[in-house]
Amino acid sequence: MYTLKDILYAKSIAVVGASNNPDKMGYTLLKNIADGGFEGPIYPVNLKEDNILGIKCYPDILSIPENIDLVVISVPAVIVKDIIKQAGEKGAKGAIIISGGFKEIGNYDLEMEVLETAKEFGMRIIGPNCQGVNYTANKMCATWPLVKTQGSIGIVSQSGTIGATIELWAEKEEMGVSCFASLGNKSDISETDFIEFFAEDPNTKVVALNIEGIQEGEVFIDTIARTSQKKPIVVLKPGRTEKGIKAVASHTKSIAGNDKIFTAFCKKHGVIRANDITELYDFCKITAMSKKLKDNKMLIMTSSGGAGIIATDTAEEIGIEIAPINDKLKKTLEDILPDQCVLSNPLDLTGDATAERYEKALKAVIDDGSFDFILTIFGDPIPGAFEVINKVKSESDVQIIVSYLGGGDVEEQEVKLMNKNSIPAFPTPERAVKAAKALLQLKI
Amino acid sequence: MYTLKDILYAKSIAVVGASNNPDKMGYTLLKNIADGGFEGPIYPVNLKEDNILGIKCYPDILSIPENIDLVVISVPAVIVKDIIKQAGEKGAKGAIIISGGFKEIGNYDLEMEVLETAKEFGMRIIGPNCQGVNYTANKMCATWPLVKTQGSIGIVSQSGTIGATIELWAEKEEMGVSCFASLGNKSDISETDFIEFFAEDPNTKVVALNIEGIQEGEVFIDTIARTSQKKPIVVLKPGRTEKGIKAVASHTKSIAGNDKIFTAFCKKHGVIRANDITELYDFCKITAMSKKLKDNKMLIMTSSGGAGIIATDTAEEIGIEIAPINDKLKKTLEDILPDQCVLSNPLDLTGDATAERYEKALKAVIDDGSFDFILTIFGDPIPGAFEVINKVKSESDVQIIVSYLGGGDVEEQEVKLMNKNSIPAFPTPERAVKAAKALLQLKI
Numbered sequence: 001m002y003t004l005k006d007i008l009y010a011k012s013i014a015v016v017g018a019s020n021n022p023d024k025m026g027y028t029l030l031k032n033i034a035d036g037g038f039e040g041p042i043y044p045v046n047l048k049e050d051n052i053l054g055i056k057c058y059p060d061i062l063s064i065p066e067n068i069d070l071v072v073i074s075v076p077a078v079i080v081k082d083i084i085k086q087a088g089e090k091g092a093k094g095a096i097i098i099s100g101g102f103k104e105i106g107n108y109d110l111e112m113e114v115l116e117t118a119k120e121f122g123m124r125i126i127g128p129n130c131q132g133v134n135y136t137a138n139k140m141c142a143t144w145p146l147v148k149t150q151g152s153i154g155i156v157s158q159s160g161t162i163g164a165t166i167e168l169w170a171e172k173e174e175m176g177v178s179c180f181a182s183l184g185n186k187s188d189i190s191e192t193d194f195i196e197f198f199a200e201d202p203n204t205k206v207v208a209l210n211i212e213g214i215q216e217g218e219v220f221i222d223t224i225a226r227t228s229q230k231k232p233i234v235v236l237k238p239g240r241t242e243k244g245i246k247a248v249a250s251h252t253k254s255i256a257g258n259d260k261i262f263t264a265f266c267k268k269h270g271v272i273r274a275n276d277i278t279e280l281y282d283f284c285k286i287t288a289m290s291k292k293l294k295d296n297k298m299l300i301m302t303s304s305g306g307a308g309i310i311a312t313d314t315a316e317e318i319g320i321e322i323a324p325i326n327d328k329l330k331k332t333l334e335d336i337l338p339d340q341c342v343l344s345n346p347l348d349l350t351g352d353a354t355a356e357r358y359e360k361a362l363k364a365v366i367d368d369g370s371f372d373f374i375l376t377i378f379g380d381p382i383p384g385a386f387e388v389i390n391k392v393k394s395e396s397d398v399q400i401i402v403s404y405l406g407g408g409d410v411e412e413q414e415v416k417l418m419n420k421n422s423i424p425a426f427p428t429p430e431r432a433v434k435a436a437k438a439l440l441q442l443k444i
Numbered sequence: 445m446y447t448l449k450d451i452l453y454a455k456s457i458a459v460v461g462a463s464n465n466p467d468k469m470g471y472t473l474l475k476n477i478a479d480g481g482f483e484g485p486i487y488p489v490n491l492k493e494d495n496i497l498g499i500k501c502y503p504d505i506l507s508i509p510e511n512i513d514l515v516v517i518s519v520p521a522v523i524v525k526d527i528i529k530q531a532g533e534k535g536a537k538g539a540i541i542i543s544g545g546f547k548e549i550g551n552y553d554l555e556m557e558v559l560e561t562a563k564e565f566g567m568r569i570i571g572p573n574c575q576g577v578n579y580t581a582n583k584m585c586a587t588w589p590l591v592k593t594q595g596s597i598g599i600v601s602q603s604g605t606i607g608a609t610i611e612l613w614a615e616k617e618e619m620g621v622s623c624f625a626s627l628g629n630k631s632d633i634s635e636t637d638f639i640e641f642f643a644e645d646p647n648t649k650v651v652a653l654n655i656e657g658i659q660e661g662e663v664f665i666d667t668i669a670r671t672s673q674k675k676p677i678v679v680l681k682p683g684r685t686e687k688g689i690k691a692v693a694s695h696t697k698s699i700a701g702n703d704k705i706f707t708a709f710c711k712k713h714g715v716i717r718a719n720d721i722t723e724l725y726d727f728c729k730i731t732a733m734s735k736k737l738k739d740n741k742m743l744i745m746t747s748s749g750g751a752g753i754i755a756t757d758t759a760e761e762i763g764i765e766i767a768p769i770n771d772k773l774k775k776t777l778e779d780i781l782p783d784q785c786v787l788s789n790p791l792d793l794t795g796d797a798t799a800e801r802y803e804k805a806l807k808a809v810i811d812d813g814s815f816d817f818i819l820t821i822f823g824d825p826i827p828g829a830f831e832v833i834n835k836v837k838s839e840s841d842v843q844i845i846v847s848y849l850g851g852g853d854v855e856e857q858e859v860k861l862m863n864k865n866s867i868p869a870f871p872t873p874e875r876a877v878k879a880a881k882a883l884l885q886l887k888i
Contacts, residue, residue, distance in 0.1 A: 159750020306603020
């Protein structure tokens, strides 16, 4: 039997159902694989075309002159089984079946036949009825949207849309992902296979998981328990409410299960639970960039008093301690900061704060050693913000989390720079504080 | 005595402390007033310059050949009083004092003297120690950042940063604002004056309020009570926790007050309470575009099953009812939708849903009449999404709220189009549902 790794590291791809019509999925898939920079040969398969997007096209898989590693399929459900058979004969190790029309509309037998055919050749299946897979280290974007930036978040998502949303946000902030995989009907490869892969994958630092129901519960639980010892896992599992459970059942015919048990399981293993899409993204971002925090005492340093208060309220509400600063630190800050600064926690550097003032204050707080992490809020476009944080970070062990707001284009550029350099930066203080809380839940 | 309106509709502006040095506030202020397209004369005042940004410069206010309506001041605190006196002699109706160095660092007397001087001439003061004011209908951006898009949110904010963040987000989504005002020390003009102004302002549809403490509590409460009968008010008032209250006291020397009493007051008058910056923005956006909802039954229509479930969980958790669809509607939908669609609430149009499929389904739900509002989720870049929603909206009374996600550039363009056409569109289902809840709290 081949493995998921054989699919993700495919050296050649056939796209069956490739099309010259931009409205067709087969066009988008071929285009994204090509534009994503896939380095091996790409073989469009379409009976009626000579070439698509300038790439020579074949009438069927068997006409392809070389063996193929992977076949991406977007054709009607009824002919998928034959395609799999041909692919198997060409030595394919796996198939990504985008096509719908299987279990999700009651066609259980058809899905089973496809799976049995694949098994004869040792082939592995992702899907059917899925949005495909992007593995950036292999420049293999066999899905949509086209995302090329290599990052360290490995996404495996029941919902194509939710996974793609995370991936697009990561791309926009120039942080990227290692992988985006959408599971569809999970006839063969499931979230468990991906989690196992991510656990050993050098390109993945954090596992982002969106699941609805769980198949093979014991294997899943065992895999999560083992992987959470190695890498942070963030999970978005909707179906927390009665109506939500019903919606899960309608969507993937799966059982959401008892939410309280799942919550307890997550807590036990340091799995971080996200309640919505924004949290899934924020928690992945911060765990990809930061280490576990030792205690829950946070110092807030800000140029915006108002933003500092919002951070304080949020922290108090979710159990992060805004501990007072001690007299010695206060004395030091008094000596180095201008009179208008408010020397407490939040430490308000006031509206005219420069990068230099932040640097002085950060160094004083770090030297003092009372705080394990610092939320640094920039409430205006402050030139040199990134440089200061990057310098201070490289010289100390203290975790710095950034909230940059009110900064327009400067903010956007600085946030990208920070994210690229493993400084987690958030658009609002409340999101930064909630993300810090996620770090506190890690066991590793 | 002049009024706030005289300041916001100023016909000429002197910028005292204008500078040729881009690092100075006086440069930014002059540049934003000029680049914002202010149509009256602008007079930079600086002893040492002949012209700034190509505009003739004057050594002092008294040398300006014409009378002036408004003076924007960014000079050291000690000379502000003299500037006010000269401005008064030139007929100025008001001053925006950006300069700090007054009450906030203990200089109460200096602040009082400035105020007394202004009073002699009937002049009104915004600030000192504030981030200025942008009134887009008069193209008067006497603040930063530069934001020109005219919209219908009137922001009055204790915190310059929080107000500016809302304003920047509104600009980015091409929705704009009517006003952004930062209050600073509130020596004269307070949030109450702005709320009174917004209540009658034809350019403002919703009042966005960020306050910490309240001065003149009775007048404030009376003003809010009256204004909330005319226009939606959304308020972000931090200081909900013990540490938050302390932070408020350090920041603006004001008293946050008893949060429970404030919450009860908001509830009584249909004032919408936002807990953070994102909510302040989302709640303003939806109330600027939508009417009060009659009941809390929501239909979720989606192309992404996963996003539909997240919307369902969120709705259940905050008390919005995801009511089942009746048999008659189900029968209708069965006739017009393909087999793979899931005919319940959420109504899952599935991943290959086209704009046409949305249109058919929306019309059927509207004709049925069981739902007062519909959350429409687009889980992929769907060409024509905006056109369909705009058409359906123009033909019916049902409130449509949109969540568009996973759509990259297409999503960004479509969301802008929707917002411009008063269709509230949000980047995640959870934000859309929480915003819908805000609509339910309105009394008007």
